[in-house]
Amino acid sequence: MNMLSETAVEKVLERKMTNAALKMSGKDVCVFYGEKQALYNVNLDIRENTVTALIGPSGCGKSTFLRTLNRMNDTIDNCRVTGRISLDQDDIYDPSIDVVELRARVGMVFQKPNPFPKSIYENVAYGPRIHGLARNKAEFDEIVESSLQRAGLWNEVKDRLNEPGTGLSGGQQQRLCIARAVAVSPEVILMDEPCSALDPIATARVEELIHELRANFTIVIVTHSMQQAARVSQRTAMFHMGLLVEENDTDKMFTNPDDQRTQDYIMGRFG
Ligand SMILES: Nc1ncnc2c1ncn2[C@@H]1O[C@H](COP(=O)(O)OP(=O)(O)OP(=O)(O)O)[C@@H](O)[C@H]1O
Numbered sequence: 719m720n721m722l723s724e725t726a727v728e729k730v731l732e733r734k735m736t737n738a739a740l741k742m743s744g745k746d747v748c749v750f751y752g753e754k755q756a757l758y759n760v761n762l763d764i765r766e767n768t769v770t771a772l773i774g775p776s777g778c779g780k781s782t783f784l785r786t787l788n789r790m791n792d793t794i795d796n797c798r799v800t801g802r803i804s805l806d807q808d809d810i811y812d813p814s815i816d817v818v819e820l821r822a823r824v825g826m827v828f829q830k831p832n833p834f835p836k837s838i839y840e841n842v843a844y845g846p847r848i849h850g851l852a853r854n855k856a857e858f859d860e861i862v863e864s865s866l867q868r869a870g871l872w873n874e875v876k877d878r879l880n881e882p883g884t885g886l887s888g889g890q891q892q893r894l895c896i897a898r899a900v901a902v903s904p905e906v907i908l909m910d911e912p913c914s915a916l917d918p919i920a921t922a923r924v925e926e927l928i929h930e931l932r933a934n935f936t937i938v939i940v941t942h943s944m945q946q947a948a949r950v951s952q953r954t955a956m957f958h959m960g961l962l963v964e965e966n967d968t969d970k971m972f973t974n975p976d977d978q979r980t981q982d983y984i985m986g987r988f989g
């Protein structure tokens with residue numbers, strides 16, 4: 719009979735979690751907006767097929783860090799990133815990196831659902847088209863259907879694929895954006911507060927979806943909701959004033975965090 723003590727079981731689980739393959743890694747990441755420094759020497763590993771939640775009070779640098787992972791900060795004029803960020807060991811800031819290809823490998827879903835002013839079908843087919851992932855109508859149809867299936871939206875839209883994406887409800891629009899992200903077969907999906915514009919029912923659907931997507935993708939999600947972080951993630955990273963103050967298994971983070979600032983934050987003492 720297996721008589722492992724509770725701590726031994728915990729250790730085994732922990733080892734299992736830490737053994738998940740490394741997908742992305744930030745080393746000594748600093749980010750500046752002009753003169754102002756927003757992140758200080760952040761070291762964070764993102765593991766494969768894991769949901770990593772980024773939490774912390776407003777302005778602590780969650781979105782800033784998230785955007786370093788697919789170089790979305792490049793689109794902000796005075797923003798400068800130092801340190802090293804790797805995807806499968808490769809430095810994504812190396813001059814040889816094609817940023818368009820990088821963003822296909824590391825996709826993003828934003829806070830406000832932002833479908834293109836095009837049909838539902840075109841919203842999903844757009845990425846595969848610009849990346850040359852399908853050769854004919856049948857292949858596009860296949861990608862559109864499977865992406866909408868994966869985003870849990872197919873049954874609701876299969877009879878109205880030619881209607882505008884903007885005509886869907888907010889929750890449906892966000893799932894359409896997830897389908898759009900999934901359509902180019904990314905390896906990592908970044909989500910910045912993907913549920914903050916959704917009602918509780920739509921939020922629950924997206925959370926369920928995140929849970930399912932983890933089997934095939936690596937997910938990093940920024941959230942203000944402790945409950946959401948606890949529900950959807952396996953790893954949690956807590957930011958405070960531009961510093962990564964703690965990173966841990968989500969269960970540990972919410973029951974017995976190591977850092978006082980994490981404790982204060984999850985107890986609602988600030989932020
Ligand atoms: N485009 C920008 N130009 C200048 N400063 C910026 C810019 N974006 C963010 N900052 C600053 O960088 C710091 C971190 O901001 P960031 O948006 O990453 O925080 P956050 O943790 O995502 O906050 P929130 O929870 O409110 O979304 C803040 O002080 C913010 O004012």
Ligand SMILES: [Mg+2]
Binds near residue numbers: 781940
């Ligand atoms: Mg933010």
